[in-house]
Amino acid sequence: MRKISIFYVLALIFEYLNFSDNIGVAQAYSARNKFLRTEEANRFYNPSNRDLTFFNPSNRNLPAYISINSVPAYHDRTDNKQPWDYTGTKGLAPSDWKYGYPACGDSSQSPIDIPIDNWPFESYAPPLSFNNISPQLPSSLKKEEHNINLVFSGDSAPSVSGGYFNETYEMVQLHFHWGSDNTRGSEHRVNGFEYPGEAHLVHYNKKYGNFDTAKSQADGLLVLGFFLQLNAYSTIGMMKIGAGLRTMADQGSSSVNLGSLSFVDILGYLPNESRYVFYQGSLTTPGCTENVKWHVFPEPIKVVQRDLSAFRDFTSFTDNNRPVQPLNGREVMVNGINSVSVNAGFKSLAQAKH
Numbered sequence: 001m002r003k004i005s006i007f008y009v010l011a012l013i014f015e016y017l018n019f020s021d022n023i024g025v026a027q028a029y030s031a032r033n034k035f036l037r038t039e040e041a042n043r044f045y046n047p048s049n050r051d052l053t054f055f056n057p058s059n060r061n062l063p064a065y066i067s068i069n070s071v072p073a074y075h076d077r078t079d080n081k082q083p084w085d086y087t088g089t090k091g092l093a094p095s096d097w098k099y100g101y102p103a104c105g106d107s108s109q110s111p112i113d114i115p116i117d118n119w120p121f122e123s124y125a126p127p128l129s130f131n132n133i134s135p136q137l138p139s140s141l142k143k144e145e146h147n148i149n150l151v152f153s154g155d156s157a158p159s160v161s162g163g164y165f166n167e168t169y170e171m172v173q174l175h176f177h178w179g180s181d182n183t184r185g186s187e188h189r190v191n192g193f194e195y196p197g198e199a200h201l202v203h204y205n206k207k208y209g210n211f212d213t214a215k216s217q218a219d220g221l222l223v224l225g226f227f228l229q230l231n232a233y234s235t236i237g238m239m240k241i242g243a244g245l246r247t248m249a250d251q252g253s254s255s256v257n258l259g260s261l262s263f264v265d266i267l268g269y270l271p272n273e274s275r276y277v278f279y280q281g282s283l284t285t286p287g288c289t290e291n292v293k294w295h296v297f298p299e300p301i302k303v304v305q306r307d308l309s310a311f312r313d314f315t316s317f318t319d320n321n322r323p324v325q326p327l328n329g330r331e332v333m334v335n336g337i338n339s340v341s342v343n344a345g346f347k348s349l350a351q352a353k354h
């Protein structure tokens with residue numbers, strides 16, 4: 001036990017040195033993961049000591065920060081209000097966002113091209129736990145400045161916990177990114193493949209009480225990402241959303257009531273709690289704050305052409321997908337355990353599948 005304590009203290013000092021240096025969150029995590037991967041650390045794993053669970057050799061690719069409460073140095077730089085868009089016609093173009101919103105030029109940005117070889121790996125991370133995703137809740141679409149948000153009302157918002165984190169994140173809104181044709185639109189890519197759209201279910205850390213407080217915290221946000229895939233029919237939820245978008249376009253209205261809807265209605269299936277890609281990234285719109293726990297799921301949401309086309313009626317938003325950002329050494333956790341190097345030679349699963 002004495003040796004274990006010494007190494008634990010060393011690990012804490014190591015962590016302090018990293019986090020006190022104001023270096024980016026990702027680099028700190030990456031540096032610590034490298035340390036944790038050393039055989040020296042693994043030798044001192046003791047399952048009876050909860051504080052040392054991150055020394056578990058079988059868990060060595062898990063980010064150790066999940067069990068540690070200290071929050072790394074973090075600077076909220078979201079107070080700039082410069083106009084921005086996706087083309088540079090009415091504001092800063094994506095490549096220039098950083099001039100108005102410095103975080104957009106930082107090193108742990110989203111979206112990314114997910115460098116994945118295959119999806120068959122067993123997850124060693126605890127499964128995610130989804131709550132209130134099946135009950136139908138009153139829902140509506142609301143046109144915002146840069147997108148159209150779907151919001152649920154009612155007492156019990158969907159939430160998620162488990163996986164790579166210990167806290168509960170509550171859903172605040174869902175929105176989509178889409179392209180002007182079927183070859184483009186998603187923000188994340190898989191081995192370079194771009195889907196025609198992507199749904200983002202934005203969650204905030206419930207301990208902060210509300211989204212506005214949470215969005216400026218280092219552990220404030222979590223987004224679940226689901227690709228849209230063209231299909232012969234839409235899920236019930238996408239059907240309602242497509243109809244709602246057509247109503248909004250026809251009436252020129254800025255909001256529409258969708259009636260009762262659940263998270264699962266939109267997905268068309270129960271999300272797999274162990275099958276996803278995890279990485280630490282940012283909001284994909286200015287201010288690009290690097291405080292988002294990204295979970296991207298391989299199982300797409302099915303949508304028929306007519307409903308997908310309904311998004312494109314909103315021409316001012318169309319092609320609202322930010323280009324992919326460099327990984328800069330970040331680790332992408334594939335289904336929990338597999339860290340795939342961006343340089344690894346991989347097959348194009350997405351191309352094979354679609």
Ligand SMILES: [Zn+2]
Nearest residue numbers: 175177200284
């Ligand atoms: Zn988004």
